[in-house]
Amino acid sequence: MTTTPPRPAALSTTAAARRVFEVSFGEMLWSRRTIFMALVVGGPVLLAIIFRVVEAFGAPALRVNGARVAGGSVFGVMIWLLYVRFIVPVLGLFYGTSLMADEVEDKTITYLFSRPIPRGAVLLGKYLAYLACTGLVVLPSVMLTYFLTVPFAQVPGTFRSLVLDLAILAAGLAVYGAVFAFVGARLKRPLVGGLIFAFGWEPVVLALPGYLRQFTVARHLQALVPHAMPSDSALSLIQGLFRDVPSVPTALAWLTVLLVAFLWLAMRTVSRREYVLEQ
Amino acid sequence: MEATPQTPIVQAEHLSKWYGQVSGLNDVTVSIPPGITGLLGPNGAGKSTFMKLMTGQLKPSQGTIRVMGTTLWDTPSAYARVGFCPEQDAFYERMTGREWVAALVTLNGFSDAEADAAARRALEIVDLTEAGEKKIGAYSKGMRQRVKLAQALVHDPDILILDEPLTGMDPLQRRKTIRLVKDWAKRGRHVIVSSHILHEIEAMTSNILLITNGRILAEGNVHQIRDLIDTHPHTVHVKAAEPRALAARLLDDPAVTRMAFEDGALVVETRQPDAFYQRITSLAASGDAGAIAEVTSPDDNLQAVFSYLVRQ
Numbered sequence: 001m002t003t004t005p006p007r008p009a010a011l012s013t014t015a016a017a018r019r020v021f022e023v024s025f026g027e028m029l030w031s032r033r034t035i036f037m038a039l040v041v042g043g044p045v046l047l048a049i050i051f052r053v054v055e056a057f058g059a060p061a062l063r064v065n066g067a068r069v070a071g072g073s074v075f076g077v078m079i080w081l082l083y084v085r086f087i088v089p090v091l092g093l094f095y096g097t098s099l100m101a102d103e104v105e106d107k108t109i110t111y112l113f114s115r116p117i118p119r120g121a122v123l124l125g126k127y128l129a130y131l132a133c134t135g136l137v138v139l140p141s142v143m144l145t146y147f148l149t150v151p152f153a154q155v156p157g158t159f160r161s162l163v164l165d166l167a168i169l170a171a172g173l174a175v176y177g178a179v180f181a182f183v184g185a186r187l188k189r190p191l192v193g194g195l196i197f198a199f200g201w202e203p204v205v206l207a208l209p210g211y212l213r214q215f216t217v218a219r220h221l222q223a224l225v226p227h228a229m230p231s232d233s234a235l236s237l238i239q240g241l242f243r244d245v246p247s248v249p250t251a252l253a254w255l256t257v258l259l260v261a262f263l264w265l266a267m268r269t270v271s272r273r274e275y276v277l278e279q
Numbered sequence: 280m281e282a283t284p285q286t287p288i289v290q291a292e293h294l295s296k297w298y299g300q301v302s303g304l305n306d307v308t309v310s311i312p313p314g315i316t317g318l319l320g321p322n323g324a325g326k327s328t329f330m331k332l333m334t335g336q337l338k339p340s341q342g343t344i345r346v347m348g349t350t351l352w353d354t355p356s357a358y359a360r361v362g363f364c365p366e367q368d369a370f371y372e373r374m375t376g377r378e379w380v381a382a383l384v385t386l387n388g389f390s391d392a393e394a395d396a397a398a399r400r401a402l403e404i405v406d407l408t409e410a411g412e413k414k415i416g417a418y419s420k421g422m423r424q425r426v427k428l429a430q431a432l433v434h435d436p437d438i439l440i441l442d443e444p445l446t447g448m449d450p451l452q453r454r455k456t457i458r459l460v461k462d463w464a465k466r467g468r469h470v471i472v473s474s475h476i477l478h479e480i481e482a483m484t485s486n487i488l489l490i491t492n493g494r495i496l497a498e499g500n501v502h503q504i505r506d507l508i509d510t511h512p513h514t515v516h517v518k519a520a521e522p523r524a525l526a527a528r529l530l531d532d533p534a535v536t537r538m539a540f541e542d543g544a545l546v547v548e549t550r551q552p553d554a555f556y557q558r559i560t561s562l563a564a565s566g567d568a569g570a571i572a573e574v575t576s577p578d579d580n581l582q583a584v585f586s587y588l589v590r591q
Contacts, residue, residue: 008388
């Protein structure tokens with residue numbers, strides 16, 4: 001038996017999180033959940049392909065009050081309705097709540113928790129892996145949707161808007177991921193809690209006047225969306241009655257606070273919580 | 280705190296663990312001395328709970344447990360000195376054995392190059408050098424046990440805590456693993472190993488803790504319990520490529536009292552487990568009776584002895 005080199009110093013939280021990220025990224029990317037994610041983000045791409053084909057035959061794919069809707073507007077609607085309002089919360093929910101739950105269910109958490117690293121670093125590393133995975137799948141889907149819906153001649157004029165959209169979606173994934181990472185770390189049935197937050201609390205509170213709207217992610221994200229919001233649903237009309245969209249700096253500040261607060265809470269919860277594996 | 284011949288490596292005081300209404304461990308006060316200690320008890324006795332408390336995977340409901348003077352639950356840096364091989368058969372199946380062991384040891388602060396070198400060394404120790412390049416999903420039960428052992432010892436810890444490490448191994452691998460444990464202790468390190476099979480523990484150490492129903496029933500010398508277990512019939516399942524050929528070889532063995540076939544396995548009853556295990560190991564080594572994939576012993580044997588002890 002040969003001897004190993006002297007024991008290295010224990011890793012800091014950030015260094016440990018980077019290592020956990022490296023361990024988790026591949027596992028997360030090639031998991032069955034990624035197939036689900038690909039199906040979800042494939043929806044807008046499919047719609048964009050249909051739009052493109054219909055337009056290619058000279059027929060207007062979409063008309064509002066008899067006027068042809070331009071590709072840029074269609075893309076804007078897709079960003080708002082499909083990505084910001086649905087895909088980003090759903091992915092945040094399914095990935096965020098499972099950051100620790102997957103390791104616990106697979107009983108592999110023991111290997112991470114028996115290494116000389118802070119337990120919170122395990123969550124942080126897995127959260128970073130979630131961001132990388134979802135970013136790698138969602139952002140290319142947005143690019144594809146953009147290039148399929150926006151005519152090439154309009155690309156130079158709208159490209160800045162695309163970059164902004166990508167940044168907003170990345171921010172949405174980051175904040176929703178942090179919120180749901182906390183839900184996943186804290187609750188025994190995180191998916192139920194997450195669904196209530198994403199599709200119960202957020203739409204209801206957004207439709208009501210008052211300060212409670214500050215405690216949603218959607219409100220601050222929508223303040224960043226550069227496209228005109230559609231107002232063709234009853235919910236949007238109700239929202240429109242009480243709409244007071246915060247300024248971009250305010251929205252950014254709130255999103256940062258939510259991100260940091262929930263990530264910190266999630267790390268703290270993981271550090272203190274005992275995970276009992278089923279025998 | 281360094282362990283000296285006088286200093287216990289693990290100290291538990293009034294340690295209890297409840298899972299809701301169920302008691303996993305009940306008011307255990309014990310000191311585990313340096314060297315190799317066997318934790319012996321039937322399934323559900325509390326061995327795994329005790330090991331999880333030792334390694335900080337669980338938090339005590341009551342009492343304290345210290346490993347080398349430290350409570351691991353709230354001192355993650357102390358894991359640098361501890362290697363834990365858990366009971367559960369859980370892995371990142373898509374990784375190769377080498378990738379997995381190397382990835383885990385990077386969490387100990389090893390650089391990529393150091394981690395790779397340490398992983399190769401650890402895999403060599405557990406005889407998985409070639410298989411280390413295969414995906415864990417393709418491993419046999421015995422190989423999975425060994426790669427789990429590799430991740431526990433890859434960072435050269437002072438204490439190895441092994442929960443049923445021999446489960447699913449073939450006789451030759453069992454022998455090698457037992458030797459590995461003994462060699463580890465010869466280097467001045469410490470091993471706490473659990474099993475529900477007395478002769479496995481006995482092959483590694485004479486210092487045992489008997490645990491049943493969440494309590495330490497006895498600690499120290501192995502000989503008394505050994506005498507008791509030999510008076511009870513001992514059942515062994517031998518998973519073999521040719522069970523009938525194996526049965527033919529064992530037919531005239533005085534250690535064997537009864538044999539039966541069961542799903543590609545030979546089920547043997549013996550009152551001389553040591554002699555029988557010796558015979559099965561030499562048959563596995565020679566290959567005379569075909570390949571022997573796995574030797575397991577249900578914990579009924581030990582349960583019977585423990586029931587007897589509890590009644591005393």
